[in-house]
Amino acid sequence: MTILITGATRGIGAGLAAHYTAAGQEVIGTGRSAGAQMMLDVTQPRSHAEMAEALGDRAIDLLVCNAGVYLDKGHALEDGFGADLWAQTFAANVTGVFLTIQHLLPHLRRAGGAKIAIIGSQMGSDTRAGGGSYIYRASKGAVLNLGRNLALDLKPEGIAVGVYHPGWVRTDMGSDAAAISVTESVAGLVARFEALSVETTGCFEMWDGDACPF
Numbered sequence: 001m002t003i004l005i006t007g008a009t010r011g012i013g014a015g016l017a018a019h020y021t022a023a024g025q026e027v028i029g030t031g032r033s034a035g036a037q038m039m040l041d042v043t044q045p046r047s048h049a050e051m052a053e054a055l056g057d058r059a060i061d062l063l064v065c066n067a068g069v070y071l072d073k074g075h076a077l078e079d080g081f082g083a084d085l086w087a088q089t090f091a092a093n094v095t096g097v098f099l100t101i102q103h104l105l106p107h108l109r110r111a112g113g114a115k116i117a118i119i120g121s122q123m124g125s126d127t128r129a130g131g132g133s134y135i136y137r138a139s140k141g142a143v144l145n146l147g148r149n150l151a152l153d154l155k156p157e158g159i160a161v162g163v164y165h166p167g168w169v170r171t172d173m174g175s176d177a178a179a180i181s182v183t184e185s186v187a188g189l190v191a192r193f194e195a196l197s198v199e200t201t202g203c204f205e206m207w208d209g210d211a212c213p214f
Helices: 013-021 047-053 082-112 135-159 182-194
Strands: 001-003 026-031 063-064 115-119 160-165 202-207
Touching: 001 013, 001 082, 013 026, 013 182, 047 082, 063 082, 082 115, 082 135, 115 135, 115 182, 135 160, 135 202, 160 182
Parallel strands: 001 026, 001 063, 063 115, 115 160, 160 202
Antiparallel strands: none
């Protein structure tokens, strides 16, 4: 099985890449830093085109759209949430996911029965609105909507799409105060990806298997 993971140089992405590599799977990890296996800036359309060209006629069995940013943590409503942060966040968390999937569609179709896993967040849930972090929450709500609609359109081709909340994880984004380790999150996510099928496509799930409310 060939697995492509965006944002694979740190945090959950790096944890997923390490897990699948140890399991003997072929892993293609992307990132913006020089240490990435394959260079990809998800905010740049040209970067996506270059990645797809570099992959040639390879098939991708599992695409994990993990790359993302959280730029408005701790901002105050009165003077925070600058327009530039809205643009940067949506470019990475929403448009970046769409461009990744769009450019890799030929590779996913080539695999037959491919899967797309989008790392979302329960912070994008309408029924779990907790206030604050408006930009991040809005971007995760948008990517949830994107994933649900892609699931509908790709189901006839046998491509399944799931959106997953990885938990509050001890990473640079989640902080040292977070509830679970990268190892715990990765173990849960891997199980969720394995269970994903055309029958469950469009799902929104927690890392531990519980359904996430929309």
